[in-house]
Each structure stands twice: as structure tokens, then as C-alpha cells.
Amino acid sequence: MTVKTFPRGIFLPHYKEFSEHEAITSISLPKEIIIPLQQHIGAPCQALVKVGDRVTAGQKIGQSEAFVCAPIHASLDGTVIAVEPRPNFNGKNVESVVIAVDPDQIEPTWPERDTDKLSTAEIRSAIKEAGIVGMGGATFPTHVKLSPPKPIDTIIINACECEPFLTCDHRMMLEMTEALVEGARLIARVVDAPHIVFGVEINKPDALEAIKSNLGRDEHITIVPLAVKYPQGSEKQLIKASIDREVPPGKLPLEVGVVVQNVATAIAVYEACRYQKPSYERVLTVSGDAIVRPSNLKVKIGTPIGFIIKECGGIKGAPTGVESDEEWFSVPLPKADPAGKIILGGPMTGWSQSRLDIPVTKGTSGILVFSPQMITETDYKDCVRCGKCVEHCPMFLYPNFIGLYTEQGRYDLAAEWGAIDCFECGICVYVCPSNRPIVHFVRETKEQIAAAARAAQNK
Ligand code: SF4
Ligand code: SF4
Incomplete structure (x- = not known):
């Protein structure tokens, strides 16, 4: 068997053993789901429902006329109790439809058709x-x-x-x-x-x-x-x-x-x-050394991550007092939180979370719960010019210079050294002996360059 690959990159421990043999299963019904009206790159959707409306699983509840957009559907039967901004995985507030879930659900049926x-x-x-x-x-x-x-x-x-x-x-x-x-x-x-x-x-x-x-x-x-x-x-x-x-x-x-x-x-x-089944549920992995039952689950979009963690047995070492729904939805994380870090997505490109009421969206591939022992968080230091980030960057960029120029506010130079071409794989952060948050620098540069472009357009 000929095995192929690409230049540079890095060999990581893959830690798949936690969940790779766990067949896909479902979880019980959450009491409430929060469905963001933007779960895609492009224009946000406008709500098609209002407070008090009844909705059914698969019903379209958000859409936009913009070409780069994707409609949003309810994932369970229930009643709309709010249409308002709610915190999203990326730390921003996103307009969301909040649904009180019916305790009795009728699984929707989707008529088959011949795709040929x-x-x-x-x-x-x-x-x-x-x-x-x-x-x-x-x-x-x-x-x-x-x-x-x-x-x-x-x-x-x-x-x-x-x-x-x-x-x-x-x-x-x-x-x-x-x-x-x-x-x-x-x-x-x-x-x-x-x-x-x-x-x-x-x-x-x-x-x-x-x-x-x-x-x-x-x-x-x-x-x-x-x-x-x-x-x-x-x-x-x-x-x-x-x-x-x-x-x-x-x-x-x-x-x-x-x-x-x-x-x-x-x-x-x-x-x-x-x-003709809408995209209202997805399979994701719940893993990490601090989750009681690592799993692969089919979950409804909008399910809060705290509920899913609870369905997987909770966080290892959590006292019994963190078992009630209220505490699992409390914001921020429960006081007795024994988790070092919760990440949505993979450990290299995912987003660290500080709340448990963040909903699963169409792009959520995993919920990772790590113990404090798995996390090495120290302050970052100056670049020591070791060149490791350059050696491993799969895009052949200069992450060291991107970092240095971003710190100096020279976003133009950070862009010249490749910030815009960076796809935020996180390798440079992983290999850096000075713990430099280069992905953070890259995001800052991209935001500044985009803001400058918008300002120039509006002149
Ligand atoms: S995060 Fe960007 S700069 Fe860093 S290694 Fe990946 S592609 Fe290169
Ligand atoms: S890996 Fe870190 S310390 Fe080494 S050159 Fe890159 S940014 Fe500097």
C-alpha cells in the first residue's frame, strides 16, 4: 500500500482510543434548545418565527435572500420562548431562536425518492x-x-x-x-x-x-x-x-x-x-481525559453542551452536587468545576469554552473535556528565534514574523508575512517553546485588515 502525504506538518499523538470504538448513539431530550440564526459563513438568517409560535422538527425557522447563506431549521418539536442574542461558541452573541422542547416528540418521517x-x-x-x-x-x-x-x-x-x-x-x-x-x-x-x-x-x-x-x-x-x-x-x-x-x-x-x-x-x-431531510442534527464526538463516558453521539442542533456533557456521565471528579440540570446550565461553569478546559471542535483548531449553555451548531464536530493535568497554560514569552514554527508550517509561512509584527500593530507587515494565507491549523502554537499565541495574532491581523478594507469602502 502506497501511503501519501504533504510536505511539513507534524505528527501528533492522536488520542483516538478514548472513543473510536464507541458506536453512534443518541441522548435524551434537553428541556430547551438554542438555535443560532447564523451557523455558516455568509449572511445571517432572519427569524421566520416569533415568541409563542409552535414549531416542529425540520421546520424552517430562519432564512435569508442572500446567496451565501444556509437556512436554519428547528431540531425538535416545541414552543418558541425567545428570539434574542445568545452567546455562541466564538464568544459573540448571535441572534437565536430559543425553543422549550415538548416532552413527547414525534420523530419526523421523510419520504424516500429515487436520487437517480x-x-x-x-x-x-x-x-x-x-x-x-x-x-x-x-x-x-x-x-x-x-x-x-x-x-x-x-x-x-x-x-x-x-x-x-x-x-x-x-x-x-x-x-x-x-x-x-x-x-x-x-x-x-x-x-x-x-x-x-x-x-x-x-x-x-x-x-x-x-x-x-x-x-x-x-x-x-x-x-x-x-x-x-x-x-x-x-x-x-x-x-x-x-x-x-x-x-x-x-x-x-x-x-x-x-x-x-x-x-x-x-x-x-x-x-x-x-x-429531503433538513440539516437539523449531527454526529459529534465527546471525548477528553476528563469526560466520564467518551462517546460518539447523534445530537440535535441547538442542544446545550452542558446537557451533552451530563448525558455522557459528566466531568470526572465532579461532586454529586453538579448533577442537577440547573447547575449544568449555570453560567459560567459550575463552581466546583474540575475540568481544566472544555473545547468545541478539535484540540488544534477548536474554541475554548467558559460556559455550558453554548449550543451545538452545524459545524460542531466535538466537545472535548480536559483535566487540568492535560493543560499546560503558561504566559507567553518573547520569540527566541528557534525557527520551529517556520520549519513545520504547512503553508510555508513565517509565523514568527506574523506574531512580532502583530504585537507592534504593523498589521500590513504581518499580512505580508502570510497572516491572510494562514488557515489557523495551530501547529506553530503547538511547537513554539515560548508559547506564543500565533493563531490569536493571525486572527487579530485578519480582523484589522478586514476592518481597514471596510473603512476604505465606506469612504
Ligand atoms: S497556524 Fe497558520 S502560521 Fe501557524 S502553522 Fe498553521 S498555517 Fe502556519
Ligand atoms: S517557534 Fe516560537 S520562539 Fe521559535 S521562532 Fe517561532 S515564534 Fe519564535
């Missing part, structure tokens, strides 16, 4: 109506990504799941293989791409076999075994490793005739086309 009979326009429309976004965390609306202005010859399914701890994509590859393969075929049909490539890291040999045995004799589909290396699943690195094409700096994969979609997105596409 769907036209390209019908597939794209089903994806748009279902509100599907990149579920690996990018959250770019999928119908927009599948409307490229240039010809596409290859669809790459990102089946790497290269972030440590996360195993939900792996479980979906094993448990929903047929939907995954059919979803990939539908995606290829939309953009008329003759080739489909599954890029799978070799620490998932069972998933590799499962996909292979589902392909039959389809010569348009290839499986490429990839090294277990971070960030193998990022678009540019995946394209380089799988089909040896290089996306130019500042450009998108479509420049080299490629569209990349992740496993969960491909499955959502299949469900939208086959059943």
Missing part, C-alpha cells in the same frame, strides 16, 4: 433547502461551494479526521458507509466531476475497507491511503497529498479543478437528496 431521477438543479436545490454547510467546521454553505465558476474534474472526500480525539467521522464511515458513498456520487453529479477520491488516514483501516467494499466496480472512485499527519485534512494539504496538485496562495481548490467535502457533509447531502 434527480436533475443537477434538483440536487443543488435539495442541498440548499436542507441548509447544508461544511460540517467539518468550515461551515461554508455547500450549495455555494457546488456552484463553482470553473470546471471541476475531481471531488475529494476528506476522510482524514486528522485532529486528535475526534472520531465521529470515523464512526460515520463505518456505520453510514452507503450514505457516504452515495453522497459523494451526488456531489460529483452536481458539478459534473468525473473523478471522486476518498482521502483516508491509515489509522482507520476498517473505514478504508468499509468504503472499498461499498464501491463495487466503480472505476471513477479511488481511495487514497494517507499518512497520519496533521493537518492532513486541510483542503490544500489534502489536495497535494491525494492528487499532487498545488492550490496557489490566496486561491481556492476550484482553481485546480477540485472541490473538497467532508464525510459528514457528504452524508447530509445524501439525506437531503434521498429524503
Whole structure:
């Protein structure tokens, strides 16, 4: 077996053993869900419901006329009790529909249809109506990504799941293989791409076999075994490793005739086309050394993370007093909080959380709960010019200079040294002996450059 990879990057301990053998299960009903009206890159949705309205699972409750947008759906039956800004995973307040959940739910049924009979326009429309976004965390609306202005010859399914701890994509590859393969075929049909490539890291040999045995004799589909290396699943690195094409700096994969979609997105596409099922639930991993029961769960969008952590047995070492719903939803974290850190997403690119009432959104791939022993938080120091960040940066950038110039407020120079091309993989932070928060510097520079561009436009 030839195993491929990309230049630079880093070999990380992957910690998949916590949850990789846990089959996907469900949790009980939360009392309340909070559904943000923006869970995607692009324009926010406007609420289609008001306080007091009854809603049912799958009902559209938010939409916008903007092209780069994805509609939002209720994930459970219930009554709208608020439409107001609520805290989101990124620390910002986002307009949200809060729903008091009915204790008795009727699982919606979705009529099957023959996907072979769907036209390209019908597939794209089903994806748009279902509100599907990149579920690996990018959250770019999928119908927009599948409307490229240039010809596409290859669809790459990102089946790497290269972030440590996360195993939900792996479980979906094993448990929903047929939907995954059919979803990939539908995606290829939309953009008329003759080739489909599954890029799978070799620490998932069972998933590799499962996909292979589902392909039959389809010569348009290839499986490429990839090294277990971070960030193998990022678009540019995946394209380089799988089909040896290089996306130019500042450009998108479509420049080299490629569209990349992740496993969960491909499955959502299949469900939208086959059943017209909206994107109102997702599979995520709950893991980390401080969670009692590491799990892979199918959860409704809008479920508060505190409720999910409680459903997984809570945080190791938490006193019994933190068992009531009230305390699990208390803000900030319960006083007797024994967790060192809670992260939404993977440990390299995820977002640290300080509250338990943050809802799961379409892009939430994991909830990680770490003990204080897993966390090494110290103040950062000056750059010692060791060059490690430069040596490992998969984008061939100069993270050291990005950091130095951001500290000096010279955002123009930080941009020149690559801040805009940085996709925030976190490797430079991981390897830096001075603990320098380079991803934070990159985000600051990007915000400042965007603000300057807006100001220039408004002049
Ligand atoms: S500069 Fe950006 S792309 Fe390069 S290692 Fe750091 S976070 Fe990753
Ligand atoms: S790894 Fe840290 S200390 Fe070393 S050059 Fe990069 S920023 Fe400086």
C-alpha cells in the first residue's frame, strides 16, 4: 500500500482510543434548545418565527435572500420562548431562536425518492433547502461551494479526521458507509466531476475497507491511503497529498479543478437528496481525559453542551452536587468545576469554552473535556528565534514574523508575512517553546485588515 502525504506538518499523538470504538448513539431530550440564526459563513438568517409560535422538527425557522447563506431549521418539536442574542461558541452573541422542547416528540418521517431521477438543479436545490454547510467546521454553505465558476474534474472526500480525539467521522464511515458513498456520487453529479477520491488516514483501516467494499466496480472512485499527519485534512494539504496538485496562495481548490467535502457533509447531502431531510442534527464526538463516558453521539442542533456533557456521565471528579440540570446550565461553569478546559471542535483548531449553555451548531464536530493535568497554560514569552514554527508550517509561512509584527500593530507587515494565507491549523502554537499565541495574532491581523478594507469602502 502506497501511503501519501504533504510536505511539513507534524505528527501528533492522536488520542483516538478514548472513543473510536464507541458506536453512534443518541441522548435524551434537553428541556430547551438554542438555535443560532447564523451557523455558516455568509449572511445571517432572519427569524421566520416569533415568541409563542409552535414549531416542529425540520421546520424552517430562519432564512435569508442572500446567496451565501444556509437556512436554519428547528431540531425538535416545541414552543418558541425567545428570539434574542445568545452567546455562541466564538464568544459573540448571535441572534437565536430559543425553543422549550415538548416532552413527547414525534420523530419526523421523510419520504424516500429515487436520487437517480434527480436533475443537477434538483440536487443543488435539495442541498440548499436542507441548509447544508461544511460540517467539518468550515461551515461554508455547500450549495455555494457546488456552484463553482470553473470546471471541476475531481471531488475529494476528506476522510482524514486528522485532529486528535475526534472520531465521529470515523464512526460515520463505518456505520453510514452507503450514505457516504452515495453522497459523494451526488456531489460529483452536481458539478459534473468525473473523478471522486476518498482521502483516508491509515489509522482507520476498517473505514478504508468499509468504503472499498461499498464501491463495487466503480472505476471513477479511488481511495487514497494517507499518512497520519496533521493537518492532513486541510483542503490544500489534502489536495497535494491525494492528487499532487498545488492550490496557489490566496486561491481556492476550484482553481485546480477540485472541490473538497467532508464525510459528514457528504452524508447530509445524501439525506437531503434521498429524503429531503433538513440539516437539523449531527454526529459529534465527546471525548477528553476528563469526560466520564467518551462517546460518539447523534445530537440535535441547538442542544446545550452542558446537557451533552451530563448525558455522557459528566466531568470526572465532579461532586454529586453538579448533577442537577440547573447547575449544568449555570453560567459560567459550575463552581466546583474540575475540568481544566472544555473545547468545541478539535484540540488544534477548536474554541475554548467558559460556559455550558453554548449550543451545538452545524459545524460542531466535538466537545472535548480536559483535566487540568492535560493543560499546560503558561504566559507567553518573547520569540527566541528557534525557527520551529517556520520549519513545520504547512503553508510555508513565517509565523514568527506574523506574531512580532502583530504585537507592534504593523498589521500590513504581518499580512505580508502570510497572516491572510494562514488557515489557523495551530501547529506553530503547538511547537513554539515560548508559547506564543500565533493563531490569536493571525486572527487579530485578519480582523484589522478586514476592518481597514471596510473603512476604505465606506469612504
Ligand atoms: S502560521 Fe497558520 S498555517 Fe502556519 S502553522 Fe501557524 S497556524 Fe498553521
Ligand atoms: S517557534 Fe516560537 S520562539 Fe521559535 S521562532 Fe517561532 S515564534 Fe519564535
